[in-house]
Amino acid sequence: MSILNTEAAEAARAAEAAPTNPGQPDPAELMSREEIEALQLTRLQATIRHAYENVAAYRELYDAHGVRPDDLHTLEDLAKFPYTDKEFLRAAYPFKAFAVPMDQIRRIHASSGTTGRPTVVGYTDEDIDTWATLLARCLRFSGVRPGDLVHNAYGYGLFTGGLGAHYGIEKLKATVIPMSGGQSEKQVQLIQDFKPRVILCTPTYLLALADAFRNAGVDPRETSLEVAVLGAEPWTDKMRHEIEQTFNLTACDIYGLSEVMGPGVAGESGERQDGSTIWEDHFRPEIIDPISEEVLRTGEHGELVFTTLTKQALPIIRYRTHDLTRLLPGSDRPGHRRMGRITGRSDDMIILRGVNLFPSQIEEIALEIPALSPHFQLRLARPEKMDEMTVHIERRPETSLEDAEAAGAELARQIKVKVGSSCRITVEEPGSLARSSGKLRRIYDQRPK
Ligand code: DLL
Numbered sequence: 480m481s482i483l484n485t486e487a488a489e490a491a492r493a494a495e496a497a498p499t500n501p502g503q504p505d506p507a508e509l510m511s512r513e514e515i516e517a518l519q520l521t522r523l524q525a526t527i528r529h530a531y532e533n534v535a536a537y538r539e540l541y542d543a544h545g546v547r548p549d550d551l552h553t554l555e556d557l558a559k560f561p562y563t564d565k566e567f568l569r570a571a572y573p574f575k576a577f578a579v580p581m582d583q584i585r586r587i588h589a590s591s592g593t594t595g596r597p598t599v600v601g602y603t604d605e606d607i608d609t610w611a612t613l614l615a616r617c618l619r620f621s622g623v624r625p626g627d628l629v630h631n632a633y634g635y636g637l638f639t640g641g642l643g644a645h646y647g648i649e650k651l652k653a654t655v656i657p658m659s660g661g662q663s664e665k666q667v668q669l670i671q672d673f674k675p676r677v678i679l680c681t682p683t684y685l686l687a688l689a690d691a692f693r694n695a696g697v698d699p700r701e702t703s704l705e706v707a708v709l710g711a712e713p714w715t716d717k718m719r720h721e722i723e724q725t726f727n728l729t730a731c732d733i734y735g736l737s738e739v740m741g742p743g744v745a746g747e748s749g750e751r752q753d754g755s756t757i758w759e760d761h762f763r764p765e766i767i768d769p770i771s772e773e774v775l776r777t778g779e780h781g782e783l784v785f786t787t788l789t790k791q792a793l794p795i796i797r798y799r800t801h802d803l804t805r806l807l808p809g810s811d812r813p814g815h816r817r818m819g820r821i822t823g824r825s826d827d828m829i830i831l832r833g834v835n836l837f838p839s840q841i842e843e844i845a846l847e848i849p850a851l852s853p854h855f856q857l858r859l860a861r862p863e864k865m866d867e868m869t870v871h872i873e874r875r876p877e878t879s880l881e882d883a884e885a886a887g888a889e890l891a892r893q894i895k896v897k898v899g900s901s902c903r904i905t906v907e908e909p910g911s912l913a914r915s916s917g918k919l920r921r922i923y924d925q926r927p928k
């Protein structure tokens with residue numbers, strides 16, 4: 480079964496399927512903007528038709544809005560179709576958003592979510608193959624080569640990170656070490672013994688591994704690691720610098736979300752390190768104003784919205800990610816636009832006495848102060864009538880307590896100047912704050928609801 484029934488789309492699919500050298504860019508990666516947009520239109524028309532014909536929830540949504548698949552004549556016509564969100568998928572729990580019969584679903588993943596039912600996603604054989612191809616594309620783009628040994632420390636299981644990366648590594652004809660997250664001492668031992676050139680994990684877990692290396696008496700700069708492909712949580716360029724200095728490697732971003740596919744929706748050039756390139760032959764991104772829901776222009780900040788263009792099992796149309804960023808013109812792959820750093824998720828935004836702030840802002844500021852480490856938590860409380868935020872942040876091991884206290888005062892001052900909020904700072908001992916083997920939780924909100 481294929482949802483791609485036009486000639487242009489079939490030709491693109493055939494070009495992708497052609498046995499290209501896994502070490503070389505595939506043809507769709509090198510398409511011009513005009514070619515990409517022509518391909519997007521045919522794929523978009525097919526996707527909307529596929530969703531409308533095979534998923535009752537889409538049919539009901541579009542009927543209620545008075546739009547039909549035939550109303551899409553240009554890419555701009557996508558704006559006529561309503562947005563979808565996590566609630567749309569949760570209401571279809573577990574399998575009602577699938578657009579193919581269950582015997583064609585080859586794999587299921589789920590994102591845990593902090594509350595309520597998990598969001599369930601499914602893949603056909605062809606979906607899994609596309610995913611592996613795009614993951615391989617990201618890895619190659621970031622400097623991973625066929626034959627490399629790749630230590631995969633993304634969690635295996637229902638989370639899309641582990642298995643998603645796994646099949647991409649194999650597709651690239653590299654060698655995968657399916658380590659998964661956690662067991663940091665064992666990770667250290669295997670990295671020492673197997674000598675992988677590449678590591679995949681969350682940025683904060685790589686920092687946790689740096690501690691584990693030091694605890695084992697190993698300087699992280701002396702390992703075999705040369706490339707890290709990091710994602711699944713927000714991280715800043717300051718954090719990139721910290722990681723690159725700590726391990727003496729090149730760190731690149733990889734972005735994705737389970738609803739849209741998993742890791743590999745966008746990946747970053749290892750040479751340019753100028754933000755992740757969105758693979759627009761498979762995904763059509765939009766940036767919208769999260770309040771007015773109006774579509775914004777390339778370069779403007781807002782919420783990222785995705786439409787999948789080739790997914791069979793779970794077509795996703797105008798899905799609100801809650802991720803805040805902006806689109807940038809293509810660079811190394813001119814046909815495909817890039818995304819800026821995710822500054823935060825709209826549902827992770829802290830509103831502190833009327834001021835909006837994100838953990839990434841605190842990360843940026845803290846990492847400019849030499850005595851402070853990148854390990855911090857934000858605790859919110861309302862002891863009386865007013866909200867209070869305390870930043871718990873570890874000092875660096877080589878810093879004296881006195882210097883660390885002064886650094887804490889400097890952090891409070893800079894947060895006040897740059898963010899506009901007063902907060903308390905508690906400088907903690909090195910290694911005292913919780914680490915995570917995957918996505919790190921930074922915010923602990925103890926305010927009464
Ligand atoms: O985190 C998929 C993934 C796995 C991406 C491994 C990269 C590497 P979910 O669990 O569904 O999927 O979470 C998706 O994580 O909406 C963002 O808020 C955040 N996220 C993912 N990648 C990045 C990134 C995976 N590179 C949610 N930068 C997304 C910032 C990211 N945030």
